[in-house]
Amino acid sequence: MRLNFLSVCLIVLIFSSCASKKDIVYFQNAGDYETIVSDNSHTNKFKIDDVLSIHVSTFDPQASMPFNLLKGAEEGGIKAEQVDYIIDKNGEIDFPVLGAIKLVGLSPEEAKLFLKEKLSPYLKDAIVNIRLKNFTVTVLGEVNRPGTYPVDGEQITVLEAIGLANDLTIKGLRKNVMVIRDFNGTKVYTRIDLTQKESLNSPVYYLTQNDVVYVEPNESAVNSSAFDSRVSVWVSIASLLITSTVLLITRL
Numbered sequence: 042m043r044l045n046f047l048s049v050c051l052i053v054l055i056f057s058s059c060a061s062k063k064d065i066v067y068f069q070n071a072g073d074y075e076t077i078v079s080d081n082s083h084t085n086k087f088k089i090d091d092v093l094s095i096h097v098s099t100f101d102p103q104a105s106m107p108f109n110l111l112k113g114a115e116e117g118g119i120k121a122e123q124v125d126y127i128i129d130k131n132g133e134i135d136f137p138v139l140g141a142i143k144l145v146g147l148s149p150e151e152a153k154l155f156l157k158e159k160l161s162p163y164l165k166d167a168i169v170n171i172r173l174k175n176f177t178v179t180v181l182g183e184v185n186r187p188g189t190y191p192v193d194g195e196q197i198t199v200l201e202a203i204g205l206a207n208d209l210t211i212k213g214l215r216k217n218v219m220v221i222r223d224f225n226g227t228k229v230y231t232r233i234d235l236t237q238k239e240s241l242n243s244p245v246y247y248l249t250q251n252d253v254v255y256v257e258p259n260e261s262a263v264n265s266s267a268f269d270s271r272v273s274v275w276v277s278i279a280s281l282l283i284t285s286t287v288l289l290i291t292r293l
Contacts, residue, residue, distance in 0.1 A: 084148040085173070085195055085249050089225050092175040093126045093134065093144070097160065098168045105164060108137050125174060132225075138163065145225065149173070149195060178248050180206040182256035183213030197248050199233060199240075203256075214257040220245035221253040 087093070097108040110124040126134040132145025139159050144152050153169045160167045176192040185207035199220065209215060215235045222229045222245065231245045240246060248254070 084150075086146055086148055086224075087128060087144050087152065087173070088223075088250065089128050089130055089132060089145055090175075091128045091173060091250065093128070094123060094170075094172040094174050095126055095134075095136070095156070096123060096170045097156075097164070098170075099164050099166060105167065108139075108160065108164070110137055173250060176250045178202045178205075178251070179253045180256075181253065183210045183258050184208065184256055185210055192250075199243075199246055199248055199254060200235075202248055202252075202254050209256055212259050214259045217257055219255045219257070220248070221255065222249060223251060224249075 097105045099105045112122045112124055126136070128134055128145055131141075131143070133141045133143045136142050136156075142156070142159065144155070147155060149171050152171050156169045156171075157167055160169070173195070176195075176197075177189050178192060178197060179189040180202050181187045184203065187206060190202065190205045199218070203209060218233050218235055220231050220233060222231070231243070233240045233243045233245055245252070
């Protein structure tokens with residue numbers, strides 16, 4: 042009788058921990074050879090505390106030199122590093138000659154055009170290169186390698202970020218992935234269903250700097266955690282009872 046009861050418990054435990062195909066497969070409603078044209082026009086906007094590398098060049102290097110601040114001097118064939126710019130709480134950087142320039146809320150392309158216009162009285166046909174140096178995204182929750190990852194380039198998708206974290210675990214809830222976005226103190230929480238192809242058109246499919254991707258545990262993981270906690274409590278109670286019993290016996 043006891044063996045049958047244990048067998049039933051084991052079967053229930055196995056089936057309760059199993060995940061169905063609809064819980065773990067990405068893009069379930071995408072058809073073969075289907076073409077999706079995304080209307081998600083993504084442009085990254087600069088935020089407060091962004092670290093920017095800005096280089097100005099012209100056909101006359103001497104003319105553009107005052108607009109490129111360097112750390113230290115060039116010695117022994119080692120080139121001096123260029124100074125980075127941090128967007129302050131007012132959304133501005135302090136640029137050589139030009140002074141305070143507001144860049145917050147601009148895309149890299151918009152910032153380039155804006156700077157070229159500001160430089161036009163001083164330089165002819167200036168070439169401006171701007172690079173975001175602190176572009177990172179954080180992936181947390183039910184992924185195989187949670188952490189904060191640097192991003193090379195100007196954009197990254199939520200799928201690429203999950204790829205950096207070595208994909209979701211089998212217990213990750215794919216239908217309710219949360220993206221937390223902070224823009225100058227305002228936090229926006231958006232959920233995305235990775236089991237549906239429509240997620241490709243989500244406003245958070247393309248991530249911005251400092252976005253946080255959080256993958257919730259599915260019901261199986263939550264139940265398993267609760268079960269482990271209950272087992273741990275009962276083991277502690279049993280251990281305490283055994284210890285108390287032994288002490289009482291030894292004292293008699």
